[in-house]
Amino acid sequence: MGTKPTLHEVAAAAGVSLASASRALTGRSASPEMVRKVRAAAKRIGYLPDATARSLRLGGHRQVVFAVDDIGNPNYVQMLRAIEEELGDAIRLSVSATGRRPDQTVELIRSLSMGAGDGLIISPLRVTPALRQALAETVVPVVVIGTLHSDLGIDNVYVDSSVAVGMVVDHLVAIGRRNIGVINGPGNTNPGAARRAGFAAAVRRHDLHPSESLQITATDFTVSAGIEAATLLFTRAREDGEALDAVVCVNDLIAIGAINAAMRLGLRVPEEIAITGIDDTEMAALYNPPLTSVSLQSARRGRLAARMLRERFADPARPPQRESVEATLVVRGSTMAEAS
Amino acid sequence: MGTKPTLHEVAAAAGVSLASASRALTGRSASPEMVRKVRAAAKRIGYLPDATARSLRLGGHRQVVFAVDDIGNPNYVQMLRAIEEELGDAIRLSVSATGRRPDQTVELIRSLSMGAGDGLIISPLRVTPALRQALAETVVPVVVIGTLHSDLGIDNVYVDSSVAVGMVVDHLVAIGRRNIGVINGPGNTNPGAARRAGFAAAVRRHDLHPSESLQITATDFTVSAGIEAATLLFTRAREDGEALDAVVCVNDLIAIGAINAAMRLGLRVPEEIAITGIDDTEMAALYNPPLTSVSLQSARRGRLAARMLRERFADPARPPQRESVEATLVVRGSTMAEAS
DNA sequence: TTGTATGCGTTATCAT
DNA sequence: ATGATAACGCATACAA
Numbered sequence: 001m002g003t004k005p006t007l008h009e010v011a012a013a014a015g016v017s018l019a020s021a022s023r024a025l026t027g028r029s030a031s032p033e034m035v036r037k038v039r040a041a042a043k044r045i046g047y048l049p050d051a052t053a054r055s056l057r058l059g060g061h062r063q064v065v066f067a068v069d070d071i072g073n074p075n076y077v078q079m080l081r082a083i084e085e086e087l088g089d090a091i092r093l094s095v096s097a098t099g100r101r102p103d104q105t106v107e108l109i110r111s112l113s114m115g116a117g118d119g120l121i122i123s124p125l126r127v128t129p130a131l132r133q134a135l136a137e138t139v140v141p142v143v144v145i146g147t148l149h150s151d152l153g154i155d156n157v158y159v160d161s162s163v164a165v166g167m168v169v170d171h172l173v174a175i176g177r178r179n180i181g182v183i184n185g186p187g188n189t190n191p192g193a194a195r196r197a198g199f200a201a202a203v204r205r206h207d208l209h210p211s212e213s214l215q216i217t218a219t220d221f222t223v224s225a226g227i228e229a230a231t232l233l234f235t236r237a238r239e240d241g242e243a244l245d246a247v248v249c250v251n252d253l254i255a256i257g258a259i260n261a262a263m264r265l266g267l268r269v270p271e272e273i274a275i276t277g278i279d280d281t282e283m284a285a286l287y288n289p290p291l292t293s294v295s296l297q298s299a300r301r302g303r304l305a306a307r308m309l310r311e312r313f314a315d316p317a318r319p320p321q322r323e324s325v326e327a328t329l330v331v332r333g334s335t336m337a338e339a340s
Numbered sequence: 341m342g343t344k345p346t347l348h349e350v351a352a353a354a355g356v357s358l359a360s361a362s363r364a365l366t367g368r369s370a371s372p373e374m375v376r377k378v379r380a381a382a383k384r385i386g387y388l389p390d391a392t393a394r395s396l397r398l399g400g401h402r403q404v405v406f407a408v409d410d411i412g413n414p415n416y417v418q419m420l421r422a423i424e425e426e427l428g429d430a431i432r433l434s435v436s437a438t439g440r441r442p443d444q445t446v447e448l449i450r451s452l453s454m455g456a457g458d459g460l461i462i463s464p465l466r467v468t469p470a471l472r473q474a475l476a477e478t479v480v481p482v483v484v485i486g487t488l489h490s491d492l493g494i495d496n497v498y499v500d501s502s503v504a505v506g507m508v509v510d511h512l513v514a515i516g517r518r519n520i521g522v523i524n525g526p527g528n529t530n531p532g533a534a535r536r537a538g539f540a541a542a543v544r545r546h547d548l549h550p551s552e553s554l555q556i557t558a559t560d561f562t563v564s565a566g567i568e569a570a571t572l573l574f575t576r577a578r579e580d581g582e583a584l585d586a587v588v589c590v591n592d593l594i595a596i597g598a599i600n601a602a603m604r605l606g607l608r609v610p611e612e613i614a615i616t617g618i619d620d621t622e623m624a625a626l627y628n629p630p631l632t633s634v635s636l637q638s639a640r641r642g643r644l645a646a647r648m649l650r651e652r653f654a655d656p657a658r659p660p661q662r663e664s665v666e667a668t669l670v671v672r673g674s675t676m677a678e679a680s
Numbered sequence: 681t682t683g684t685a686t687g688c689g690t691t692a693t694c695a696t
Numbered sequence: 697a698t699g700a701t702a703a704c705g706c707a708t709a710c711a712a
Contacts, residue, residue: 006689017699022691025479026453031697042479046656048458049480051403052396053689055455056704060392063434072421081412084437092456094403094434097424113366115395115706116432118388139365139382140389223626256626263628282412286563286596288603288628316386346705357683362707371681393705396688455690683712688705696699 005047014041025049052115063092064119064309067108069099073221074252074281076123079145079302083121086306098122109134109142119309121145121302125189141312143305147190153320155308157301161191161278162198164294164327168248168276169202171292171329175336177246177274178206181214181237183229183258185221185250192221195250195278213240218254226257233258234265245273246335252277252284252293259287259334274335289333297325345387354381365389392455403432404459404649407448409439413561414592414621416463419485419642423461426646438462449474449482459649461485461642465529481652483645487530493660495648497641501531501618502538504634504667508588508616509542511632511669515676517586517614518546521554521577523569523598525561525590532561535590535618553580558594566597573598574605585613586675592617592624592633599627599674614675629673637665 011021014037024030024038041047054060066083068076084093094117098104105124109131112120123145124131135142135154143155150156172180182199185192203210213236218229226249237244249255255277259269267273269289277284280295304323312318351361354377364370364378381387394400406423408416424433434457438444445464449471452460463485464471475482475494483495490496512520522539525532543550553576558569566589577584589595595617599609607613609629617624620635644663652658 007691008689018689019691019700020698023698026691028691029697034697043657048653048656049453050396050689051452051455051458051480052392052400053455053704054453054691056390056392056396056688056706057690057692058454059704060455063391065432070421071424072417077412077417080435081410081437084411084435092434093436094432095420095424096433097421112391113389113394114398115391115393115400118391140391259628260626283623283626286600286623288599313388316388317383347707348705358706359684359708360682363682366707368707369681374681390705393688394707396690396704397706397708399688681712684710686707686709688707690704691702692704693702694700696697 004050005045006050007047009045010038010042010047013045014038061090061092062118062313063094064121065094065096065108065112065117067096067098067105067120067122069097069125071095071097074283075279075298078282078298079123079305082299082302083306086303087310091310103128103130106130106134109138112138112140119143119313121305121309125191127190141309141316143308145301145305147194150322155305155312155321157304157308157323157325159296159301159325159327160194161296161327162194162201164278164296165195165198165248165250166202166205167294167327167329168278168292169199169206171331172246172248172274172276172335173206173208175274178208179214179243180208180210180246180248181233181244182210182216182248183226183233183250183254184215184217185254186219187217192250199248211242213237214242214244221251221253223253223257223260226254227261228257229254230258230261231265234261234267247273247275249275249277252279252281252291255291255293255334256283256287259289259291270333270335270337276335280330284330284332287334292332292335293330295328295330297328301325344390345385346390347387349385350378350382350387353385354378401430401432402458402653403434404461405434405436405448405452405457407436407438407445407460407462409437409465411435411437414623415619415638418622418638419463419645422639422642423646426643427650431650443468443470446470446474449478452478452480459483459653461645461649465531467530481649481656483648485641485645487534490662495645495652495661497644497648497663497665499636499641499665499667500534501636501667502534502541504618504636505535505538505588505590506542506545507634507667507669508618508632509539509546511671512586512588512614512616512675513546513548515614518548519554519583520548520550520586520588521573521584522550522556522588523566523573523590523594524555524557525594526559527557532590539588551582553577554582554584561591561593563593563597563600566594567601568597569594570598570601571605574601574607587613587615589615589617592619592621592631595631595633595674596623596627599629599631610673610675610677616675620670624670624672627674632672632675633670635668635670637668641665
């Protein structure tokens with residue numbers, strides 16, 4: 001009773017052959033009486049068809065898994081949508097949240113070898129040694145969206161997000177802001193580290209010398225973390241008497257948090273303080289004020305990754321591919337008042 | 341060459357047995373020489389393991405499919421996240437966009453019988469006769485999120501969105517607004533029709549008599565459609581000299597479009613015009629001004645649906661379940677200036 | 681270590 | 697219309 005009933009047991013319970021049971025449930029060619037008997041037996045013993053077995057027999061479609069830390073992140077949502085589109089009806093797409101436990105991605109890659117899927121697309125926040133190891137050993141194809149050493153021999157699509165930070169700093173300097181603070185994300189992630197480095201390089205290039213107290217780290221890439229960090233940044237600048245006319249945030253969510261914090265403190269955006277994000281989320285264009293941001297082309301990256309996987313399915317022997325995507329600055333109202 | 345190579349052919353190409361080929365690739369117990377030969381042969385003929393077969397042999401997990409019109413819709417994203425969480429690691433979750441073609445949902449239900457999945461969660465915008473038919477016939481369990489006649493015998497979780505509209509109208513009247521316009525969504529959808537009816541009932545209840553010109557229909561449940569519709573509404577009201585101090589929008593995206601349109605026309609929100617949404621999207625709380633909305637508890641609905649499916653897996657024979665969720669009003673700055 | 685044979689749960693082919 | 701059986705692609709128990 002505790003085990004999962006098979007079609008075999010349905011047939012036994014109904015007192016008919018296996019083949020008849022199958023036909024009665026799929027409705028191919030069976031007498032009304034047979035259908036009645038079989039469906040009754042199936043319901044009685046609690047039979048549910050096994051999708052895997054059906055799929056095997058019927059020559060089912062390929063399945064690819066898309067694994068990200070947080071499905072709710074708008075960035076990943078864009079990727080998800082693009083991947084789904086690119087894969088089309090012929091390939092089924094599963095999503096898997098890996099953010100709950102560390103190195104869950106590694107388990108996932110290993111589980112691929114147990115039939116979890118025919119291919120995998122991941123966008124890992126951190127590339128741990130264990131992950132590198134798993135990537136090197138995998139037999140089923142994996143595409144990584146994010147920074148990755150090329151000698152791993154893994155299909156890869158990436159974008160240099162450190163230059164993205166450079167672009168916003170360039171823009172801020174160009175419109176006359178020189179007292180630029182920054183809200184970083186956690187430094188122990190790949191994007192976090194890259195953007196942190198990008199900011200350091202940019203201020204050096206422009207000969208800016210932001211005080212340490214204007215460089216702050218949010219605990220997470222979220223709006224609430226952004227509010228918290230920005231509030232601290234603004235009050236600290238005020239107390240210390242530090243000039244501050246712009247804040248670079250390392251993603252849109254933090255930036256929106258920063259705008260919220262600024263307003264609560266009565267700071268006007270962009271007149272008193274310019275605020276920028278990164279990712280060019282849908283919300284950026286819609287926000288009030290609209291958020292200046294840098295598009296990292298998430299949709300395009302997702303589409304490219306999906307295409308790479310399709311092409312690898314078609315030709316498993318071809319050399320590993322690498323493609324990159326250009327960051328593009330999108331200037332909006334959070335740094336410049338709109339032309340009237 | 342055009343067909344998909346199987347392990348059998350790898351074994352043949354390597355001149356070893358099927359079992360040895362299997363072991364060499366999974367790395368169980370095989371000599372280095374064997375591993376080398378087999379992996380070489382596999383690479384040469386372009387072998388990729390079949391996930392379905394592996395999963396069948398290894399006793400793979402259940403797979404459920406979540407099908408919605410647009411994966412990008414924040415509403416569905418919340419559901420997706422909750423479903424993923426509730427299902428846990430033991431059940432794999434696939435997403436499927438059904439918005440591309442009409443009645444693609446029906447095809448999906450039928451394709452379930454071909455091994456596409458062990459269970460299905462759908463949130464259809466429209467319940468067509470064909471869909472009803474497919475639901476009545478399906479052998480694999482389906483949970484419908486949305487309005488559904490109970491005699492279909494399908495597990496169902498729903499929320500009455502017509503009362504949601506009533507709640508915002510009550511609120512607007514309570515704060516002294518009586519010249520209330522509305523931006524509806526497409527009427528040929530389930531939510532669209534329900535909310536339209538809800539508005540009609542509410543204005544009747546409060547003895548309001550909004551002129552026809554203040555009741556408008558957006559072409560879609562999107563921000564851009566909202567901007568378009570709201571612009572038309574505001575300019576029309578201005579030209580006709582109609583008083584207008586509030587606009588009920590049937591979802592958050594349209595409402596945000598309406599706020600955008602209002603600002604472009606120089607209308608102050610909420611002082612001159614109050615604007616409300618429905619869905620209580622994440623963006624609602626973060627927007628500027630924060631959007632008064634009605635939570636339809638998407639996350640909770642998703643979680644309930646996932647749980648229903650799990651419970652049906654556990655006991656296929658139990659009677660069909662129905663659960664509902666309460667709409668709750670969330671008052672924010674788009675209708676009332678914040679307390680200072 | 682390697683090969684042979686069986687079975688995972690289902691549908692399709694071929695008889696009857 | 698129904699029943700017996702092979703096959704889908706793979707991993708493993710067993711024998712060698």
